[in-house]
Amino acid sequence: MKHLFLLSVALFAAMGADAADVDVKSPDGKLVVSVSDDGGMPGYKVSYDGTVMLERSALGLKTDIADFTSGLIIDKSDESKIDKKYEITRTKTSAVHYTANQLDVVFKKDDGKKMKVTFCVSDNDVAYRYTLLPIEGSDYRCAVVYSEASSFNFPGKTTTFICPQIGPMTGWMRTKPSYEEDYTADAPMNVKSAFGHGYTFPCLFRIGNDGWALVSETGVDAGYCGSHLSDYAEGKGYTVAFPDKGENNGFGSACAAVTVPGSTPWRTITLGKTLKPIVETTVPFDVVEPKYEASTDYKPGRYTWSWLLWQDNSINYDDQVAFIDLAANMGYEYVLVDAGWDVNIGRDRVAELSRYAQSKGVSLLFWYNSNGAANDAPQTPRNCMNTAVARDREMKWLKSIGAKGIKVDFFGGDKQETMRLYEDILSDANRYGLQVIFHGCTIPRGWERMYPNYVGSEAVLASENLYFTQRHCDLEGFELTMHPFSRNAIGSMDWGGVIMKHRLGRGTDAGNYRRTTDVFEMATAITNQASVQCIAVQPDNIAELPQFEKDFLKAVPTAWNETHFVDGYPTKYVVMARRHGNDWYVGGLNGTDKPMTINISLPMFAGQKVKLYTDNKKKKGEDIASSALKTVKVDSKGMLKVTMQPLGGMVITK
Structure with missing residues (x-):
């Protein structure tokens, strides 16, 4: 019995050693990812500036080679540094300097089969992916990934800004899913998705008063399927879900076929105390x-x-x-x-x-x-x-x-x-x-x-829907103050129109009623990002636009060298600054039905006179407030007080 007891103690000690966390920190030390194999289950947790942002969340793949979701121990880990610069011409910035710490963790099963998980951790971003490794003495050169265990287990105080995934072969002419459903704002996690299929990427989360997280994926190509998030499960969080087998008219596998050795796409998490890292993230491009x-x-x-x-x-x-x-x-x-x-x-x-x-x-x-x-x-x-x-x-x-x-x-x-x-x-x-x-x-x-x-x-409920239904005209402010924090934060968005007509039809007296002001629409040329962008001026009303509106629309660029988040809250309002060459453009949207006065920081204009495109107060009998062009001075500290009218906007340029 004594020998059996000592053997049990030794085994327990060995298991405890195997279960020790392996940590990797961001270059500034604030973002920490801890990886473990507790109970043979691979997992990770994330903290930022000393606060838990993701509780222990699952890792792993189920494949035809092995089940890499359980019965695993950490075999080895290695850390290295990433420091690279690259140029990119079609997104929110033109030059990126990406620095991160990389952790490679190899998990091993009893039979020797191995899976590697790679984490890249920069100051506000976590990206991780799996690599299936060759098996000694085996002829495995390919594999099928049936599912992922990858999960995102946020603290219970978290609320959500997410869009439901719809079922396959639904909607007009059975064309869905096409990422065109309605977002909900500040909803609890335990609300079931509208169609029972989880949620489309990207997904934005507010972690109480501690900060924000944006979850998505990047690097998906012909070598893997696209994914989304499952419904929330208490204690587990949200799990990466593969496509429905009915998609693409049932043709093609809902699983993923990969080579061995071979890697999956990256799962990404952008974290911050404020929304600034969410809006400005470049992680979708950093790791590809x-x-x-x-x-x-x-x-x-x-x-x-x-x-x-x-x-x-x-x-x-x-x-x-x-x-x-x-x-x-x-x-x-x-x-x-x-x-x-x-x-x-x-x-x-x-x-x-x-x-x-x-x-x-x-x-x-x-x-x-x-x-x-x-x-x-x-x-x-x-x-x-x-x-x-x-x-x-x-x-x-x-x-x-x-x-x-x-x-x-x-x-x-x-x-x-x-x-x-x-x-x-x-x-x-x-x-x-x-x-x-x-x-x-x-x-x-x-x-x-x-x-x-x-x-x-x-991949968004875009401008054509304003033509189709009055409801979407009524919701335009809500929707366009959501996307800078979610959909447009992870990639170029073809919203499809800076719409400069008050009635959305042919001629000037037909179609649904636009609820937003002209300046709101002009500002969307800045807040919406795509390198080739629709400015939806029309031959039947272009002559009616004030000359200063036409001059702005003639000059506004679509390629940006820098993007800075200034202020905002999803579905309420947003102010963003973008630089094109030496010229800065600031766009602001008020998505609410109340006037909004804010003090904004514009250090690029400190002490300078600037052009302010703004809305007048709506007069009795007006459907939409008229616009105005003013000259104002930004104070020496770079601060400016501005008022955006209901469903109105602002644009600031030199």
């Missing part, structure tokens, strides 16, 4: 690398778009000429020609239209249906982007007529099969000098850095 070189110098710019408010009947030669002329008069680079151009205009006349646009200094972008067989969307051109042979033929023709890009719509979900299609379209388009916008689609996951001709994705 370019997959190919750009075949040409892809140009940022503005585009006009007839379909947004004039709809299908505008896809004719004469209306497109009107929008080309408007783009030329405004100094815009592009016009987007939407669905049905191949039928309504015809390919020969489209080539003629492209020549006309080029004579005006404007280039055309063309809409395409991604189908295929993913859903029932009937719009044409169809069956041009779903196979390599069709893409090669179509893109060669697009290059021959001088087209500069494509907008591809109606994808089928997040399966690996669909991720291959995204990558194939991007790669093939690059060979022909075409930049790509995705619509009716998933979120980008580091794609601005991975694919140099990638522009942006919709």
Whole structure:
């Protein structure tokens, strides 16, 4: 019995040693990730500035090689430093210096099978991924990942700003999921998702008064599926969930096939006491690398778009000429020609239209249906982007007529099969000098850095919905003060329009009523980020806009060298500053129905006179407050008091 007792003590001591946490800190020491194998279960926890931000959360993969979610011990760990600089032209900043500490932890099962988890920890970001390692004496060279145990177990005081994942083959023409559902604000974690499928990335969390966290993923390519979060489970938190098997019309696996050795995409967590690190994060791009070189110098710019408010009947030669002329008069680079151009205009006349646009200094972008067989969307051109042979033929023709890009719509979900299609379209388009916008689609996951001709994705309840229903006009303030903290924080967002009409239809007296002011809309050109952005001016009301509004819309850039969060709260208001070259642009939105007076810090303008685009108080009988351009002085400390009217905004420039 004595020997048995001593053996038990020895085993207990050994297990305790194996279960010891392995820590990695951020370069500034405030962010700490602790990794452990308690009870054979791999897990991690995260603290920031001494406060627990994530309680112990699960790690692991279930694969056809082994179950790497239990029965594991830490075999070894190694720490190293990351210090790299890179340039990027299509997102919130142009030059990044990424410094982080990296921890590689190898977990081992009793039979010797191993899984590595890599953590990269910078001052406000955690990124981690899994690597399946070769097995000694085995012929394993590939694997199937059935599921992930990866979880995010926030403290109970946490509230959420998240968007539900909808079920497959739902919505109009069975085109969903397409990341176009309604956000909820400041909701408790234990509320079930609206459709029972969890939540789409990115997910924003307020951890009581201790700070904020943004959870997402990056680095998803043809080698893995896209993911989302499950519903909340008490004691476990939210778990990474794979696509529904019904997505993409049931075609393709809902699992992921990987090589061995091979790595998964990165799970990312951005943390801070304030929202500043959330808005300014570059982690989606920091941990990925370019997959190919750009075949040409892809140009940022503005585009006009007839379909947004004039709809299908505008896809004719004469209306497109009107929008080309408007783009030329405004100094815009592009016009987007939407669905049905191949039928309504015809390919020969489209080539003629492209020549006309080029004579005006404007280039055309063309809409395409991604189908295929993913859903029932009937719009044409169809069956041009779903196979390599069709893409090669179509893109060669697009290059021959001088087209500069494509907008591809109606994808089928997040399966690996669909991720291959995204990558194939991007790669093939690059060979022909075409930049790509995705619509009716998933979120980008580091794609601005991975694919140099990638522009942006919709993946949001976007501007077209203002045309479709008055409800979304009424909610525009709520929605556009949400996205800088979530959807647009992780990647370029093709919201689809700085809408400068009060009635959202053809002519000036038809359609839903816009609730936001002109200056609110102008400010969205700054708060919404995409390197090729729609400025939705229209031929039927451009003459009615005040000259100072038109002058601003002619000059506003879409490519930024720096982005700074100034002030805000999700779904209430936001103020952001962006730099283009030597010029700063500050945009502010008030998403509420009450006036809002705030003191903002603008050190870049300290002691200087600046232009302030603002709203007058709404007069009796006015539907929308009128706008004004004033000159004001920022004090020597860089502070300025401003008032934003209900559903109004502000813009500050030199």
